[in-house]
Amino acid sequence: SAVISQKPSRDICQRGTSLTIQCQVDSQVTMMFWYRQQPGQSLTLIATANQGSEATYESGFVIDKFPISRPNLTFSTLTVSNMSPEDSSIYLCSVVYNYGYTFGSGTRLTVV
Amino acid sequence: GENVEQHPSTLSVQEGDSAVIKCTYSDSASNYFPWYKQELGKRPQLIIDIRSNVGEKKDQRIAVTLNKTAKHFSLHITETQPEDSAVYFCATIAGTYKYIFGTGTRLKVLA
Numbered sequence: 618s619a620v621i622s623q624k625p626s627r628d629i630c631q632r633g634t635s636l637t638i639q640c641q642v643d644s645q646v647t648m649m650f651w652y653r654q655q656p657g658q659s660l661t662l663i664a665t666a667n668q669g670s671e672a673t674y675e676s677g678f679v680i681d682k683f684p685i686s687r688p689n690l691t692f693s694t695l696t697v698s699n700m701s702p703e704d705s706s707i708y709l710c711s712v713v714y715n716y717g718y719t720f721g722s723g724t725r726l727t728v729v
Numbered sequence: 730g731e732n733v734e735q736h737p738s739t740l741s742v743q744e745g746d747s748a749v750i751k752c753t754y755s756d757s758a759s760n761y762f763p764w765y766k767q768e769l770g771k772r773p774q775l776i777i778d779i780r781s782n783v784g785e786k787k788d789q790r791i792a793v794t795l796n797k798t799a800k801h802f803s804l805h806i807t808e809t810q811p812e813d814s815a816v817y818f819c820a821t822i823a824g825t826y827k828y829i830f831g832t833g834t835r836l837k838v839l840a
Contacts, residue, residue, distance in 0.1 A: 648826055650827075650828075658832075658833075659818060659832045659833050660828075660830045662827065662828070665827065717763055717778060718765075718773075718828060719775075721772065723772055
């Protein structure tokens with residue numbers, strides 16, 4: 618399966634600031650996905666990132682708040698902008714590999 | 730849109746007993762049904778999956794059954810062990826590779 622390196626693993630940020638999360642995949646993949654997992658909750662899709670095109674956002678998520686870059690087939694970033702305590706969550710990237718999802722190790726974000 | 734209901738939300742079993750988690754989906758076009766295990770502080774990991782052309786799949790102590798007519802699929806864990814304690818998520822595909830996850834089941838295996 619694909620191996621994903623995600624960083625940072627955790628961060629504590631001040632409200633009003635931004636954090637960029639990076640995911641590097643060890644093989645070329647067409648689609649990358651960004652999920653949010655709030656404490657004790659399920660996984661909610663934020664957006665789908667395809668190389669060479671704008672990311673596709675799910676209902677309730679907007680590009681100004683969660684800008685995404687996908688410069689090539691092995692790398693993507695998600696930025697959480699103008700953070701508030703409600704953004705405290707785990708953020709995970711994932712890729713499709715042989716039909717199944719492989720997840721990055723996650724970024725635990727705490728906004729204070 | 731696609732919706733996946735998962736039950737129960739929590740499940741406690743004695744070590745050695747069986748555990749069953751059930752998911753119900755709404756989109757009749759769904760054709761792939763994976764199950765993920767998430768241990769505390771770790772990423773979700775695929776443990777078993779089933780495609781719509783089969784009714785059951787087994788891998789050692791875990792199995793998944795699918796009833797397409799009733800639109801539900803279940804995870805069965807036999808001879809449970811303490812290391813099976815985790816949160817389990819079902820999922821289906823809605824559209825091209827976009828997963829919809831269930832709400833999760835916290836399984837506790839009591840020694």
